[in-house]
Amino acid sequence: MLMHRPQSTPEAASYIERLGELLDDCRCESYSLHDHSESVASLAEMLAVGAALSESDCHKAWLGGYFHDIGKIFVTRKIHFKPGALTSSERQVMRQHPALGERLLVGSAFESVAPIARHHHERMDGTGYPDGLAGNRIPMLARLVAVADFYVAYRENRTNRRGHSHSDTLILAEGAAASGHLDPEMVRLLVQTADTLDLPVAAASVLN
Numbered sequence: 001m002l003m004h005r006p007q008s009t010p011e012a013a014s015y016i017e018r019l020g021e022l023l024d025d026c027r028c029e030s031y032s033l034h035d036h037s038e039s040v041a042s043l044a045e046m047l048a049v050g051a052a053l054s055e056s057d058c059h060k061a062w063l064g065g066y067f068h069d070i071g072k073i074f075v076t077r078k079i080h081f082k083p084g085a086l087t088s089s090e091r092q093v094m095r096q097h098p099a100l101g102e103r104l105l106v107g108s109a110f111e112s113v114a115p116i117a118r119h120h121h122e123r124m125d126g127t128g129y130p131d132g133l134a135g136n137r138i139p140m141l142a143r144l145v146a147v148a149d150f151y152v153a154y155r156e157n158r159t160n161r162r163g164h165s166h167s168d169t170l171i172l173a174e175g176a177a178a179s180g181h182l183d184p185e186m187v188r189l190l191v192q193t194a195d196t197l198d199l200p201v202a203a204a205s206v207l208n
Contacts, residue, residue: 033072033080036152041065043148047186048141050193057141064116064145071101071117083160095121099130116142120149125180143183147173147190150182170194 044065101117126134
């Protein structure tokens, strides 16, 4: 299995271990933020390799996927695991997690992937958040991680729904690209990579 986990310094390894523990604390009976993040990291890396990106960018794709939702550790469990629709004020709280994640990563050993954490909820048509960036103004690796995040999120069981099948999720991703949400090139890459998807065993319990 491809894995570009950081192995540079003891300090970096210690930092990712501490943040991994925080991700693992954010769980409920049917969902684990840590498992979600590991699945997104693995798929983001696979997409980066499929796109023939540099070794450095493949490394960043894994890290960016792993840390993309790290800002959610600041969101209350009541909101994060609410079984029904969020209220307007709750959505505003949830929408703070990209900027909070960026703030946590800046100044750390993984500052290079802070833009991925900040921009993975931007949309190609400019209607995303937190900055309303559009098209190629969204960092390339953030667009890649957004597609990985979309795929994994729709495959997972959540508190209010069952996960979608692999084929249905690909159809949803293509629809999201057509509607201006996801990068069409990254979605094409996802579809081309579909037959080789090999998500971690840790995620098997939440995949159909």
